[in-house]
Amino acid sequence: xxxxxxxxxxxxxxxxxVANTMIRPRATLLFFAAVLVFVAGCGQNPSTEQAPVTPVSxxxxxxxxxxxxxxxxxxxxxxxxxxxxxxxxxKIVDFRQKHxxxxxxxxxxxxxxxxxxxxxxxxxxxxxx
Numbered sequence: 866x867x868x869x870x871x872x873x874x875x876x877x878x879x880x881x882x883v884a885n886t887m888i889r890p891r892a893t894l895l896f897f898a899a900v901l902v903f904v905a906g907c908g909q910n911p912s913t914e915q916a917p918v919t920p921v922s923x924x925x926x927x928x929x930x931x932x933x934x935x936x937x938x939x940x941x942x943x944x945x946x947x948x949x950x951x952x953x954x955x956k957i958v959d960f961r962q963k964h965x966x967x968x969x970x971x972x973x974x975x976x977x978x979x980x981x982x983x984x985x986x987x988x989x990x991x992x993x994x
Contacts, residue, residue, distance in 0.1 A: 883991040936966040946987045953978055964992060967993050 933942055935957065936942045941953035953976075954970060970993050974984050 891929065932990055934994050935970065935991050936993055948983050948986055948992055969993060 874955055895991065933946065936945070940951075940954040940958050943949055944951060949957075956976050956978055957973070964975075969989060970991050971984070973979050973987075973991070974981065
């Protein structure tokens with residue numbers, strides 16, 4: 866494929882010239898540079914990303930206005946978190962009573978049923994104090 870490009874854009878038509886031997890490495894380098902610029906431009910700037918608004922599980926259309934302290938929240942308050950129902954809220958309270966307060970929000974994944982995916986969905990909505 867690059868040979869056609871060399872023949873088209875080479876001053877001597879690409880027939881054994883110095884340009885023929887120089888264009889291939891330069892073209893390859895330019896191609897990879899263009900790919901890197903394109904790939905780098907495809908990412909989102911973290912400073913412009915907006916946090917997702919997560920709906921409350923028991924009230925359609927409502928949102929959690931402030932984070933919930935998982936060390937002091939009763940079962941009813943924990944149920945306001947998305948993907949946390951009655952049984953899971955009770956498991957969190959039972960775990961907290963048995964093992965003591967959470968030191969970091971990530972410790973919530975020690976509760977049976979809190980997967981990494983579920984934790985990532987509720988992480989912006991919880992805090993530990």
